[in-house]
Amino acid sequence: MLMPHPAVLRGLLDEYEATALHEPADDTGGPGPRTRDLAYTLCVSTGTRDVRHALAAAKRQLAARPVPEPEPVVAVAAD
Numbered sequence: 296m297l298m299p300h301p302a303v304l305r306g307l308l309d310e311y312e313a314t315a316l317h318e319p320a321d322d323t324g325g326p327g328p329r330t331r332d333l334a335y336t337l338c339v340s341t342g343t344r345d346v347r348h349a350l351a352a353a354k355r356q357l358a359a360r361p362v363p364e365p366e367p368v369v370a371v372a373a374d
Contacts, residue, residue, distance in 0.1 A: 298356065298360075299340045299341075299356075301356070301357060301360045301361060301362045301363065302362050302363070303340075304340060304341075304353050304356060304357060305357060305362045307333060307336055307337050307340060307353070308337070308350070308353045308354070308357070310333055311330070311333040311334065311337055311346075311350070314327070314329050314330045314333055315330050315333075318330050334346040334349065337349040337350065337353060340353070341353055341356070
């Protein structure tokens, strides 16, 4: 199975959790459209079919492969 890059997975997880808390429910009281889209993407990214399983799998994957620290940017002075 393909594994998403840890930074991409971390971004999806963070955005899902924030959106699920703050996005208004749809007309039927279910999750809003962005929350549904993120849940689907998390499921595809983790090879699961239920967002609860996707969240658990994403957290397990991130614990096993933490997000690497970005390399420092070295500025070059112009002459």
